[in-house]
Amino acid sequence: MKTQIKVKNINSTSDLVLDDRVHKSLYSDEKIFEEELDKIFNNTWVWLAHESELPEAGSYKTATIGRNPVIVVRDRKKNIHVMLNRCRHRGATVCEGKTGKTKAFTCPYHGWGYGLDGSLRALPKPEEYENILDKAEFGLIKVRTESYQGMIFATLKDDLEPLEDFLGGAKKWIDLFMKQGGGYPIKTLGDHRFRFPGNWKIQLENTTDAYHFPIIHKSFISSLDEEASEIFDFLDGDGFVEDLGNGHSVMVMIPELVDLDENLDEPIPERYGDLAKQLADEGHSDLEVRRLVRAVGGGGFNLNLFPNVACSMAFFRNLVPISVNETEIHHIALGGDGAPEAFNQKRIRLHEHFQGPMGFGTPDDGEAWERVQAGSMAGTDGWIMLHRGMSKLSTSADGNVQGAVCSETGMRAAYQQYKKLMSQSSEQ
Amino acid sequence: MKLDTQLLADVTAFLNIEADMLDNKEYHQWLDLWLESGLYIVPVDHNATDYANTLNVAYDNNKMRLARIERLTSGNAVSTQLSEKTVRTMSRFRILDDVDGLVRVRCAYCLYEDNKNGVRCYPANLQFKLARDGGSFKIAEKVVKVMKSSQYLTTVSYLF
Numbered sequence: 001m002k003t004q005i006k007v008k009n010i011n012s013t014s015d016l017v018l019d020d021r022v023h024k025s026l027y028s029d030e031k032i033f034e035e036e037l038d039k040i041f042n043n044t045w046v047w048l049a050h051e052s053e054l055p056e057a058g059s060y061k062t063a064t065i066g067r068n069p070v071i072v073v074r075d076r077k078k079n080i081h082v083m084l085n086r087c088r089h090r091g092a093t094v095c096e097g098k099t100g101k102t103k104a105f106t107c108p109y110h111g112w113g114y115g116l117d118g119s120l121r122a123l124p125k126p127e128e129y130e131n132i133l134d135k136a137e138f139g140l141i142k143v144r145t146e147s148y149q150g151m152i153f154a155t156l157k158d159d160l161e162p163l164e165d166f167l168g169g170a171k172k173w174i175d176l177f178m179k180q181g182g183g184y185p186i187k188t189l190g191d192h193r194f195r196f197p198g199n200w201k202i203q204l205e206n207t208t209d210a211y212h213f214p215i216i217h218k219s220f221i222s223s224l225d226e227e228a229s230e231i232f233d234f235l236d237g238d239g240f241v242e243d244l245g246n247g248h249s250v251m252v253m254i255p256e257l258v259d260l261d262e263n264l265d266e267p268i269p270e271r272y273g274d275l276a277k278q279l280a281d282e283g284h285s286d287l288e289v290r291r292l293v294r295a296v297g298g299g300g301f302n303l304n305l306f307p308n309v310a311c312s313m314a315f316f317r318n319l320v321p322i323s324v325n326e327t328e329i330h331h332i333a334l335g336g337d338g339a340p341e342a343f344n345q346k347r348i349r350l351h352e353h354f355q356g357p358m359g360f361g362t363p364d365d366g367e368a369w370e371r372v373q374a375g376s377m378a379g380t381d382g383w384i385m386l387h388r389g390m391s392k393l394s395t396s397a398d399g400n401v402q403g404a405v406c407s408e409t410g411m412r413a414a415y416q417q418y419k420k421l422m423s424q425s426s427e428q
Numbered sequence: 429m430k431l432d433t434q435l436l437a438d439v440t441a442f443l444n445i446e447a448d449m450l451d452n453k454e455y456h457q458w459l460d461l462w463l464e465s466g467l468y469i470v471p472v473d474h475n476a477t478d479y480a481n482t483l484n485v486a487y488d489n490n491k492m493r494l495a496r497i498e499r500l501t502s503g504n505a506v507s508t509q510l511s512e513k514t515v516r517t518m519s520r521f522r523i524l525d526d527v528d529g530l531v532r533v534r535c536a537y538c539l540y541e542d543n544k545n546g547v548r549c550y551p552a553n554l555q556f557k558l559a560r561d562g563g564s565f566k567i568a569e570k571v572v573k574v575m576k577s578s579q580y581l582t583t584v585s586y587l588f
């Protein structure tokens with residue numbers, strides 16, 4: 001295969017994404033980063049929150065869509081709104097903190113007060129606005145929002161296709177992912193947040209990269225018992241990566257754990273023996289115990305949703321681009337809403353074991369990503385190869401392109417959507 | 429307020445040794461400082477109290493402490509392979525109480541890390557529960573409230 005491709009004909013970002021490789025400047029060019037915020041993050045569905053993060057009227061979470069700070073909030077009627085976090089007077093943010101609960105949003109600067117639905121309710125000394133300010137026109141700016149299975153997305157583009165059309169082939173996998181509450185609805189249980197000195201797409205690529213797992217995560221695997229480490233030895237198994245369209249992809253590592261409602265009669269793994277006993281002692285039926293134990297470690301697949309969220313085995317992975325060479329990652333732990341305490345506690349411990357700044361997995365991923373950012377700058381051949389598994393593609397049961405579990409099919413899917421969005425003319 | 433300067437001196441001496449062992453990567457000796465039932469906790473949320481039922485950055489019982497030391501020393505974890513020695517400073521020791529053989533103490537702490545991106549520092553409030561053990565102590569609980577832990581950290585390749 002020819003690996004030297006002349007760069008001199010490149011004149012737009014879409015020339016930097018080929019079928020089997022992408023150019024390193026996608027990791028490092030500040031102009032491209034700014035263009036991505038406009039053409040991708042301002043032009044697609046961006047994941048912001050899970051409904052369980054907003055349990056009550058007045059619960060809010062702050063987030064960003066590209067460079068726009070937003071508030072996700074539940075109003076008194078339990079409706080969810082997404083609004084720009086920007087006072088309509090002189091622009092101050094009206095809401096701070098990761099999450100919280102409030103009765104209203106009051107701007108700290110001059111005291112304009114907004115309701116939970118964003119409407120401007122009152123402002124101090126209104127006389128000077130007589131006949132020149134219509135409160136109805138000065139509410140917080142609403143952003144279009146839609147949800148699927150409790151996952152809240154928003155978009156700045158009013159004529160974008162409905163969320164469910166955008167998710168398309170990924171919906172089936174979201175439905176499967178939501179079974180890991182062990183018979184209870186999914187609920188978030190807190191998050192780990194960390195930043196690494198690298199471009200956001202390096203993390204985007206990683207979610208469906210099974211190839212790296214036994215290598216970089218050797219330290220994690222060696223901290224498991226024999227039975228569990230065998231489960232993570234999936235490169236020679238029946239797993240696969242499937243291109244689900246619109247940049248989404250799924251990597252099935254452990255086919256036996258795709259549907260957590262199935263095979264409930266299998267023996268309880270030794271590492272969950274204590275949990276099973278505790279649940280049984282608390283009076284849960286044999287079937288309930290089996291359902292909970294089967295769900296406790298999460299599903300056997302990573303679902304990557306373009307551009308910024310993944311349903312990754314047992315947690316949500318949310319990526320937030322900070323600059324061309326800095327990215328913030330949120331690993332959001334999940335459990336069952338109303339599920340036995342022992343079940344949720346075990347899920348929290350499993351999350352801590354791999355994820356987060358001091359997990360046994362994340363720091364090694366972070367080191368690898370940082371090295372990609374640094375090393376990819378070397379040399380004149382600027383191509384990042386993504387062609388693994390291309391010669392052995394097949395068609396999935398759903399009619400999609402499918403490759404081996406350790407193929408780079410998911411990355412190619414994401415970059416084709418990237419190319420599609422980056423090729424649109426600017427219309428801001 | 430009457431100060432028990434002898435207890436304060438004993439506790440300070442013990443915690444200086446603990447920090448010195450971590451800075452110098454004397455991890456196996458460090459493990460001997462612990463009660464088997466001890467918990468090493470780095471919370472995400474500094475206001476949390478029920479650590480067992482809350483997501484933490486780290487929540488290590490004896491088994492996880494052993495696994496973490498194995499991870500830091502085995503050479504299998506690429507993020508720890510090049511980690512240099514750290515520098516910890518501690519001050520502002522205060523005994524909170526001393527009940528039934530358990531001394532609760534807190535202090536100010538800063539860890540400096542020689543990272544390839546520069547020297548990084550992590551200021552924290554440290555809280556210990558120390559069980560009296562002959563003339564010395566064993567650690568029953570160590571809670572490290574690192575600044576920014578609820579916002580974002582970088583990845584960490586040592587123990588706080």
Ligand code: FES
Nearest residue numbers: 087089090107110
């Ligand atoms: S900027 Fe908000 S009230 Fe003035």
Ligand SMILES: [Fe+2]
Nearest residue numbers: 212213217365
């Ligand atoms: Fe990984």
